[in-house]
Amino acid sequence: MxxxxxxxxxxxxxxxxxxxxxxxxxxxxxxxxxxxxxxxSKKFFEKKSGTTLVPQGISWFRTTSNCRDINVQSAMWMETGANVTVCFRRSGCQDRWTWIPAGGKGWKVVASNVKDGTDYRFEFASTAGWQGYRAE
Structure with a gap:
């Protein structure tokens, strides 16, 4: 050898x-x-001033097979960050909040290992208007 x-x-x-x-x-x-x-596959969303839920009313976002998690990023022109939690149609809101920094400075996971086709919405701790992106 x-x-x-x-x-x-x-x-x-x-x-x-x-x-x-x-x-x-x-x-x-x-x-x-x-x-x-x-x-x-990110999608833009806007929270109107005076509200805490996105989307409002009877509408819900729905997870896709593009991501395992629900991710949020602020729009780069946003000057303030936001505390966000996820509310699921079937099980209610999570008991934890995630800080999303201002200025589009990276993605934050707000819910992990979510099944495809799950309906959800965001709840914000503030009623201030806010804009950002979601990827799910």
Whole structure:
């Protein structure tokens, strides 16, 4: 058998290292691609001043297969952040709030591992008007 110092051994070692590096890099690329695909399907929404629920009335948002979570990001022109919780049609509102920073500074997960086709809406802690994006 060839030792590591011999040409065939060096080729086998290099091939093994290259394969391991490719798997690791491929795994990172796949998860980033999945997140990017989720956010690529973002939808704009607006909360009118004087209200706390979006959407209002009998309307609900519905989760899709684009994302596993419900994500929120403020519009980049927003100068104030917001505390948001998610209310589900069947089970009511969550008991935790998530701070969404102003200025479109990144996505925040407001509900995790939500089934596709789930109806939901956002409840805001403030009645101030607010605009942002959702990805679900």
């Amino acid at each position: 060839f030792g590591i110092g011999e040409p065939a051994g060096r080729i086998a070692l290099a091939t093994g290292l290259l394969t391991a590096a490719t798997v690791t890099i491929g795994g990172i690329a796949a998860s980033q691609a999945s997140a990017a695909g989720c956010y690529d």
